[in-house]
Amino acid sequence: MQNIPVEVGQMLFTMVDPNRGHEVDFNRWYERDHRLSGCMVGPGWFAGGRWVATRELKNLRFPATGPVAVPVDAGSYLAVYWVHKPEMESAEAWAKAQVGWLYAQGRGFTEREHVHTGLYLPDANVSAHDDGVPLELALDHNYRGLVVVTIEPSDGVARQTVIDKLTEGPVRALLDTGAVDLVSMWGMKPWPPDHNPPMKMGNDGGTTDRIVQLCFLEGDPADSWQHIVTYADEVDRSGAGRVTFAAPFIPTEVGTDKYTDQLW
Numbered sequence: 001m002q003n004i005p006v007e008v009g010q011m012l013f014t015m016v017d018p019n020r021g022h023e024v025d026f027n028r029w030y031e032r033d034h035r036l037s038g039c040m041v042g043p044g045w046f047a048g049g050r051w052v053a054t055r056e057l058k059n060l061r062f063p064a065t066g067p068v069a070v071p072v073d074a075g076s077y078l079a080v081y082w083v084h085k086p087e088m089e090s091a092e093a094w095a096k097a098q099v100g101w102l103y104a105q106g107r108g109f110t111e112r113e114h115v116h117t118g119l120y121l122p123d124a125n126v127s128a129h130d131d132g133v134p135l136e137l138a139l140d141h142n143y144r145g146l147v148v149v150t151i152e153p154s155d156g157v158a159r160q161t162v163i164d165k166l167t168e169g170p171v172r173a174l175l176d177t178g179a180v181d182l183v184s185m186w187g188m189k190p191w192p193p194d195h196n197p198p199m200k201m202g203n204d205g206g207t208t209d210r211i212v213q214l215c216f217l218e219g220d221p222a223d224s225w226q227h228i229v230t231y232a233d234e235v236d237r238s239g240a241g242r243v244t245f246a247a248p249f250i251p252t253e254v255g256t257d258k259y260t261d262q263l264w
Contacts, residue, residue: 006046008135009085010189012039013212014117015068015075015202022111023260027077029109031254035079038102042094044087049139051078051146051249054262060225061247062232067206068116068150068245075115076263078148078249080214082139092192103198114202120186120212123163127182128175135184138216143181143251145217147228150245151235152206159187159209162240166211170234174215179224182216206244221248 018026031050039045053061058073069075083091102108125135133141153162163185171183188208191201205212217224225248232243252259 004086006136007085008082008122009044009088010083011120011122011186012081012083012117013078013120013186014080015078015115016117017074017076017113017115018263019111019113020264023263024257026109026112027252027257027260030077030079031252033107034102034109037107038099039081039095042091042098044084044091044094045081046084047082047136047139049080049146050252050254051080052076052252052259052263053078053247053249054259055264056262057222057248057250060222061245062229063244063246066150066244067203069247070115070203072245074113075247077252078146080139080146082136096195099198108198110199114200116203116205117201118205119189119191121189123185123187123211124167125182125184126167126171126175128178128180133182133216135182138182138184138214141216143216144219145221145224146249146251147180147213147215147217147221148245148247148249149213149215149228149232149243150206151211151213151241152244153209153211153241154239157240159211162211165238165240166235169238170231171213173234174227174231177224177227179217179219179227180215181218184214184216186212186214188212210244211241220250 061072236242
């Protein structure tokens with residue numbers, strides 16, 4: 001048997017709102033059926049995590065307008081999945097066929113709206129520790145908070161230059177505060193030409209050069225939010241890029257309807 005270590009090859013990032021009045025039904029459909037039958041049972045889909053933004057957490061988001069969530073408080077639920085690098089093609093082919101089959105069987109859910117859904121490729125990972133949690137295990141580590149930060153490179157600044165500057169400066173300073181344990185950075189992967197989903201996938205999220213950061217926290221992000229605000233200020237002051245979206249989430253309580261009454 002060939003020795004191929006497990007490695008994250010791409011991420012599915014999907015931020016969604018249930019239609020008002022359908023919060024519990026959506027939560028149960030997604031958790032008890034779709035995240036399993038539409039992702040986790042497929043080839044190469046080896047980890048998944050689901051996060052929620054309550055009204056209190058949505059109130060912390062900034063800036064007031066941007067290309068990811070329109071309006072800025074759209075997107076109550078965020079699901080993130082890792083796909084094994086050697087199986088990316090087979091995972092995508094399976095997912096396309098599987099979603100079509102599920103909807104044909106009446107196992108879709110129309111009372112929801114995608115705020116932003118996309119595929120992303122990993123750029124870099126920076127840990128607060130010399131031997132920290134590997135990215136491959138981040139969705140299984142039981143992190144108690146996740147902050148999504150989207151950055152647009154400044155005009156004339158190469159994307160890799162932005163990543164290098166962030167890694168050497170603002171990201172390291174953020175990790176040194178102890179508020180954040182792991183920062184992973186991602187770049188957009190275009191949908192394949194034959195991509196034809198059963199519903200709209202939401203806003204485009206910005207330019208194709210955008211950098212999406214997932215900041216994993218051991219504690220509640222609300223308790224450390226000032227560190228995120230300071231981090232965004234440092235990104236802007238660096239001249240490398242500007243923050244277009246910063247949003248905190250906490251993990252859902254799997255198997256329950258907790259937080260479904262706290263979204264709005």
